Amino acid sequence: MKTIINRILNSEFLTFNEVLRLKVAIVTIFLFIFVLLSIPLSNFNSFNLDINIIVPVIFALLLIFTLLFMIFNLNRLAMHFSIYTIIGLTIFYVVGSDHFYGYILFFVTLTVIIFYQDIITYLLYGGAITVYGVIYIIQNGDSIVGINSTGLEMSSLTYQIILIGFYITFLIQFIISDSIYEKMNNEWVRMNKVLEKYQDFSLEYLKEISESNEQELLYKNFKFQQTISELSIFINEFFEDKGENIAEYVEFYFFLHDQDINDIINDKEVSAFTRKNAIEFQKYLMNERSELISILFNFSTLFKGDSEYNEKRYEYNLDKLFSNKIDKLLSLAIFYKYLKTEITQYDKWGKIERVLTHEEVTELFVSKEFREFISFEQVNFYLDNQEIFEKYL
Amino acid sequence: MKQETHKYQFPQLEIYKESLELTHLKRKTIIFNSLVFVLAGIVLYFLIQLGSNGETVITTMLMFIILFLVNIAFYSYEQDHYNNLKIAMYISTLGVYIIAISLILRFQTPSMFTSLFLTYAITSIYQDYKAMILSNSALFISGTLLILRFPSIFEIVGNAESQTFFILVFLIVFVILLSLSSYILIKRKTFFYNQLAQIKESEIRNMELLLEIEKIKTNKTLDSKEYYNSLKIFSKELSKKIGIENVFERKIELLKDLKKLEMSDILAKYTEYTLKEIDEIKYMELEIQKKMTMIGIKASKSQGIEVSRKEIFSESQFKSFKHFGDTQYVKIISFVVFYTLLKLDKPYLFELEEEKVKDVLLNSEYFYRIDRNIINIYLDNNDVFDTIVNDHMKGVR
Numbered sequence: 001m002k003t004i005i006n007r008i009l010n011s012e013f014l015t016f017n018e019v020l021r022l023k024v025a026i027v028t029i030f031l032f033i034f035v036l037l038s039i040p041l042s043n044f045n046s047f048n049l050d051i052n053i054i055v056p057v058i059f060a061l062l063l064i065f066t067l068l069f070m071i072f073n074l075n076r077l078a079m080h081f082s083i084y085t086i087i088g089l090t091i092f093y094v095v096g097s098d099h100f101y102g103y104i105l106f107f108v109t110l111t112v113i114i115f116y117q118d119i120i121t122y123l124l125y126g127g128a129i130t131v132y133g134v135i136y137i138i139q140n141g142d143s144i145v146g147i148n149s150t151g152l153e154m155s156s157l158t159y160q161i162i163l164i165g166f167y168i169t170f171l172i173q174f175i176i177s178d179s180i181y182e183k184m185n186n187e188w189v190r191m192n193k194v195l196e197k198y199q200d201f202s203l204e205y206l207k208e209i210s211e212s213n214e215q216e217l218l219y220k221n222f223k224f225q226q227t228i229s230e231l232s233i234f235i236n237e238f239f240e241d242k243g244e245n246i247a248e249y250v251e252f253y254f255f256l257h258d259q260d261i262n263d264i265i266n267d268k269e270v271s272a273f274t275r276k277n278a279i280e281f282q283k284y285l286m287n288e289r290s291e292l293i294s295i296l297f298n299f300s301t302l303f304k305g306d307s308e309y310n311e312k313r314y315e316y317n318l319d320k321l322f323s324n325k326i327d328k329l330l331s332l333a334i335f336y337k338y339l340k341t342e343i344t345q346y347d348k349w350g351k352i353e354r355v356l357t358h359e360e361v362t363e364l365f366v367s368k369e370f371r372e373f374i375s376f377e378q379v380n381f382y383l384d385n386q387e388i389f390e391k392y393l
Numbered sequence: 394m395k396q397e398t399h400k401y402q403f404p405q406l407e408i409y410k411e412s413l414e415l416t417h418l419k420r421k422t423i424i425f426n427s428l429v430f431v432l433a434g435i436v437l438y439f440l441i442q443l444g445s446n447g448e449t450v451i452t453t454m455l456m457f458i459i460l461f462l463v464n465i466a467f468y469s470y471e472q473d474h475y476n477n478l479k480i481a482m483y484i485s486t487l488g489v490y491i492i493a494i495s496l497i498l499r500f501q502t503p504s505m506f507t508s509l510f511l512t513y514a515i516t517s518i519y520q521d522y523k524a525m526i527l528s529n530s531a532l533f534i535s536g537t538l539l540i541l542r543f544p545s546i547f548e549i550v551g552n553a554e555s556q557t558f559f560i561l562v563f564l565i566v567f568v569i570l571l572s573l574s575s576y577i578l579i580k581r582k583t584f585f586y587n588q589l590a591q592i593k594e595s596e597i598r599n600m601e602l603l604l605e606i607e608k609i610k611t612n613k614t615l616d617s618k619e620y621y622n623s624l625k626i627f628s629k630e631l632s633k634k635i636g637i638e639n640v641f642e643r644k645i646e647l648l649k650d651l652k653k654l655e656m657s658d659i660l661a662k663y664t665e666y667t668l669k670e671i672d673e674i675k676y677m678e679l680e681i682q683k684k685m686t687m688i689g690i691k692a693s694k695s696q697g698i699e700v701s702r703k704e705i706f707s708e709s710q711f712k713s714f715k716h717f718g719d720t721q722y723v724k725i726i727s728f729v730v731f732y733t734l735l736k737l738d739k740p741y742l743f744e745l746e747e748e749k750v751k752d753v754l755l756n757s758e759y760f761y762r763i764d765r766n767i768i769n770i771y772l773d774n775n776d777v778f779d780t781i782v783n784d785h786m787k788g789v790r
Contacts, residue, residue, distance in 0.1 A: 017708055100503045104507075107510045108570065173518050184588075189710055249722040292727060316687070330645075342693075
């Protein structure tokens with residue numbers, strides 16, 4: 001329970017799969033409560049004793065399946081089973097009794113489905129349970145009419161409108177969230193790739209520094225390899241009796257640094273086991289811009305860049321950065337000069353030695369992607385005067 | 394050991410997150426009001442169908458009108474828009490509950506009682522912590538009080554059995570489920586805002602890191618003098634071509650002076666410009682400011698980046714040492730390599746003391762990038778880790 005609470009409190013740091021697992025765990029706890037409640041409530045329903053025993057047992061079995069799927073990390077399947085359980089419970093409650101609390105379960109079921117935040121699941125299961133709810137009210141509305149109601153028709157209409165309203169409102173909420181988050185996530189993924197490009201360049205410079213200083217590469221250093229081996233064995237001893245089993249993996253990890261890893265991965269003659277390990281280790285190689293290198297660079301940035309925030313800190317569009325026309329033109333000239341004179345590209349040998357040519361800069365300026373940096377007006381001005389840009393900058 | 398997850402969060406994030414949220418808050422306010430408008434229409438229809446007296450119709454509709462007016466007022470007042478919209482959100486959340494409760498008390502039927510759930514759904518559009526607390530509390534308190542104080546609401550024609558206890562139990566379970574659900578959903582929203590804000594800041598810091606490493610490699614910095622000289626000739630020729638007075642020259646002079654002079658001296662020398670204008674011109678300065686360099690770096694690296702649909706919301710986009718499907722050995726080795734690298738001096742980052750490494754790994758997002766069992770072993774035995782590294786790596790770099 002303490003783990004679940006901790007995970008809820010820190011759920012913004014969990015991956016999508018971990019969050020889904022957490023949600024299934026929470027729903028399962030609630031379903032367990034509803035299954036337990038079905039025992040005392042069986043006194044109020046119209047089912048016979050056999051059904052009142054068999055149905056809760058089936059629900060308990062469904063819950064066990066849900067838990068099993070969670071244990072085997074089949075979280076989506078577990079999610080579907082938890083939804084089947086709550087739908088089953090709702091039908092059991094509303095069909096077996098003519099009590100108002102049974103009707104509340106329609107809302108509980110929709111809440112559970114909403115909780116999973118999957119639009120297809122919501123449209124499918126949520127839509128189905130709403131339709132069922134409406135049909136139930138049309139057919140059995142008279143069983144939940146309050147004594148203060150003015151009549152069956154208005155009572156039934158109120159129930160239907162509120163249930164449909166509840167469904168539609170959350171559908172709208174879904175659509176808003178989906179569009180907002182998809183846009184944000186799209187930008188995040190794109191920026192992640194841009195960051196990787198910066199890190200590619202940083203790593204290339206580091207390699208060149210190392211080469212020019214004739215330094216031994218760290219992953220070739222015996223002491224470093226020994227440190228990694230010893231630390232790995234130390235951790236592994238907490239998981240296995242023979243902690244040293246991991247040593248062979250450490251050796252393989254460093255061996256991969258001397259090979260073309262893609263050759264190993266694509267070589268059909270190499271065993272599937274070796275190739276699988278190579279794929280897993282590829283993310284953590286030290287001689288290419290791997291995930292390990294990206295994490296390390298990002299970690300380093302925690303200790304850098306302490307300049308203060310201003311509202312244009314993340315603005316890279318010259319048209320938005322400057323309001324004055326002269327400033328817009330002057331900044332365009334600086335921008336052009338930077339691209340044409342600073343070394344920003346790889347040469348044909350993979351070294352960072354090349355500048356962009358005037359033609360390449362022009363091609364970039366007119367490209368769609370560059371609207372992120374300059375406006376149409378600026379491009380048109382540039383095209384009208386490009387010979388001056390080329391000659392004097 | 395108490396964990397402070399946000400201890401190492403970039404300080405610039407909060408303000409940017411607010412600006413991101415403001416854009417969405419405006420949209421949500423409009424959608425919320427549209428839904429309330431539809432609700433008002435439905436309520437009016439019901440009141441007319443039920444033949445309610447004029448006083449009931451007018452008071453109910455007046456409540457809706459007041460709610461709209463409050464929203465319009467706060468929406469229109471753009472100064473401190475973010476906080477204004479937040480206040481409007483709290484008022485609206487409570488406002489719709491007040492309207493729902495008044496309708497329930499007016500009609501006293503179980504069908505009308507469920508309008509509380511619809512009200513909850515409408516307020517959930519906001520996806521905000523405080524609004525969520527308000528909404529959940531309002532649902533729980535009003536629901537409980539209505540069940541306990543007005544049990545006759547739930548009396549059903551032809552069914553004499555008391556249901557109050559079970560309705561209350563169901564309501565409690567429902568509210569707890571709703572609270573947990575909205576808490577996690579809002580946390581996820583925070584997650585997206587955080588990720589985006591963080592990567593924006595991370596981009597600047599990665600560019601600075603690149604510049605720092607580039608400087609070590611090339612031992613050169615941007616030649617601002619050469620830039621300004623070229624600009625001077627360029628602007629002269631450009632002015633000649635388009636047949637205008639050289640309006641650029643004075644600004645180029647100002648750019649050069651920005652490095653040498655204090656702001657008070659700049660203002661005294663360039664009286665034709667206001668402080669606000671100079672602040673904007675400053676972005677073009679090339680020695681102290683890095684804005685133009687950053688734009689140049691970003692533009693030179695941003696071509697050809699494409700995002701496929703399957704990459705969005707993909708787990709593989711999250712860089713970590715605990716990828717699903719990786720063997721335990723790979724998770725251990727990758728973490729150990731990372732840890733050891735932190736303990737070594739690098740051209741771009743000095744070696745970190747053990748206490749610092751432990752503090753960052755415990756109190757930052759990096760805690761969640763490492764397998765839970767492995768990070769716990771490290772946190773419990775970090776002195777052993779430190780000793781092993783010190784014993785072997787003495788003298789290496």
